[in-house]
Amino acid sequence: MLNNYIPILILMLFAIAFAIVCVFLSKFIGPKNPNPVKLSTYESGMEPVGTARQRFSVKYYMAAMLFILFDIEIVFLYPWAVAYRKFIPNTVYYALIEMSVFIAILLVGYIYMIRKGALNWD
């Protein structure tokens, strides 16, 4: 069964190798003629002032939370969809209702978020 994962493993190795090779390739074969202007952060731009790290707005956090909610919902939907066929024909309605209840409860959460303006950006 684990043999199914060999393509993924190969892909991972390729991804890592590609990243490493790209970084070093430009280092080795790129021409380098540094001067102070070239080394500035934005060539012929404004001099940056202060740190780039700022406090994020809490809105990002709300968006991320919504994302997780649906992430989890999808994770549960997936095995349900795969196993659904096994419930045909006798108990298919149960399988449907069970999932509907689950989704309905999470939908309440979604409506809650919308009404509370979690998705409005200002």
Added chain:
Amino acid sequence: MNYYEIIFYVFAVLTVVSAGVVVFSRNIIYSAFALLFTFTGVAGIYVLLNADFIAITQLLIYVGGIMILLIFGVMLTTNVTNVEITTQTLKALPATIVVAIVSALLVSTMVSTKWAVKDPISVESTTINQIGELLLTKYLLPFEIASIVLLIAMMGAAFLARKN
């Protein structure tokens, strides 16, 4: 050492080393990003255990979701870089002794306990079928309650995070 074991150790080292970075890094952003590798390493170990669904869940929810939430959480704090994590009482010696005793105890029980190992069953090509079936039958109640837990967790977090 066959190649399963090699892969296992690669993931195990990835997990442990990045977990170490999470704990010991002085920069909270580095900690957050190191956690990404810890989660990925654990996902790899799940794959080796034939728990493919759990591995996917780990990638989707932890690596994809929780990590983002965590990083946003870190970004919400005022002083992201160079946070001086200082404790008034750094009792290194007693802490080391306690940690040593606890880990010795855990390792010794891990080695000496006769764990309930299931008989090797012929694993289907995927566990998702069985998990889907169990969710709708045996584990129906926890499944439905989980949605209420999610709802409450989300409501609570949204309530606390909102301004007014």
Added chain:
Amino acid sequence: MLTQQILDGLSKFYPETILSVTILVIVFVELFFKKKTRVSGWIAMAGLAAAMLFTFLQVNIPAQTIFFQMVAVDPFSYFFKVLLILSGFLIVLFTFLSDEIRSSEFKTQEYYALLIALTLGGFLMASSVNLLMMYLALELSSLSSYVLAGYFKKSNRSSEAALKYVIYGGVSSGLMLFGISLIYGICGSLDMFAISAYLSANPVNLITLLIAIFLMLAGFGYKISAVPFHFWTPDVYEGSPMPVTALLSVSSKAAGFAMLIRFFLVAFQNAGHPTITTEGLHQYITLPGLHWPEVIAVIAVATMTLGNVVAIWQDNLKRLLAYSSIAQAGYMLLAFVVVSPQGISAMLTYLAVYLFMNLGAFFAAILISNKYKTENIEEMKGIGYRSPLLCVSMAVFMLSLSGIPMTAGFIGKFYIFSALINNGYIWLAIIGLMNSVVSLYYYIKILKNMFLIRPQGDTGAVSFGAGYSVLLLALAIPTIVLGIFFGPLTKFAEYSVQIFGLK
């Protein structure tokens, strides 16, 4: 087969279903009809009343498990359901009557939904027979209590309380999860009956099992605030809105006890059959070699001693009540050391009594902070002359908490100590008695300030509305009456020791 199981389960799951629906209805009402502030409170009450009704319909239902051995419907869970609904109901009333909440731009919003969710979590904690279900129930009730503790978002104290609660709660539930995983590793099942069957049939590594038990105790201990998992209690109790504090000290604690009792009795018993001894008392058998009652005894003694000793130094009424509630948890744990139905019924009796006296004490504290704007005991000098009804009720609750005869608290303690003495734990009973004497000091200190010192400055009488007095009496009268006519309560407790899978 499948359909039958589910339909059968649903028909015995009405109380929980009603509570879940109530949560959803409250969320909707809050979202779409924002004008009326109390509407969701009334809906919460209606939901609780309906759940109570359907719980009562389960009174004579034979003990059984439903939903594929996830939760049990038995007299034991019935007892806790009644307790939790009663407590939830009173808390809604407290919320209506608390000035602290009315004055502080308090938005009902999620409050009642969270309150019901906590009750629902408690229901499931009391009835789960599967560790997975148990953990989920614990999380449901914990998550809602974290948010409730921080409900005054603008108050630093409240936010600090919530943060501390989350951190302690997260660590304890993580430890508990590790314990569950060890037990699963040993037994290969999360089902309590399967665990019990495995443990009584196979030799296991007792050290591993003990480690697992300690880790599980972290989760239970944090819920019931037993030493050494009590550190959050004073800060959280002090910072939370007062009705929430009352809720945490009763509902959360009761549900924690239910979970603790069921887990230890069902999972760590030998083959599931208590033996009948000659005196007609039967005793649950614990696994040979596994000394969990001794562990509980140590925790119980530490809990009540610490609670009582530290309470002496407290000036803030909420902090004092927090330490007092730690001590009370210690007394209840003491009864659990006697692993027998007598001990369990003593615990249940005490819990029921504790509901009235502790909620009463908190309600009196709410009223004091309403009218006198203080939580400091030193500033309560002479208020006994200004609001006699309030302070006499407070006296009743304090005396009951310390276990003076003629109050309900005495009956609770009496049953606990007699269970201990009957089973040969005389030294534990002596420690418990000594603790009661110590506790008398700080309970009396409050009364001394209220009654024995003349008020300075403003001495006008301060009275309350009729609603306040009625609720105060509704809590004070049972506290006295249960001290005299305790027969029905103890009968109910004795009946409620029937846990599915035991006996």
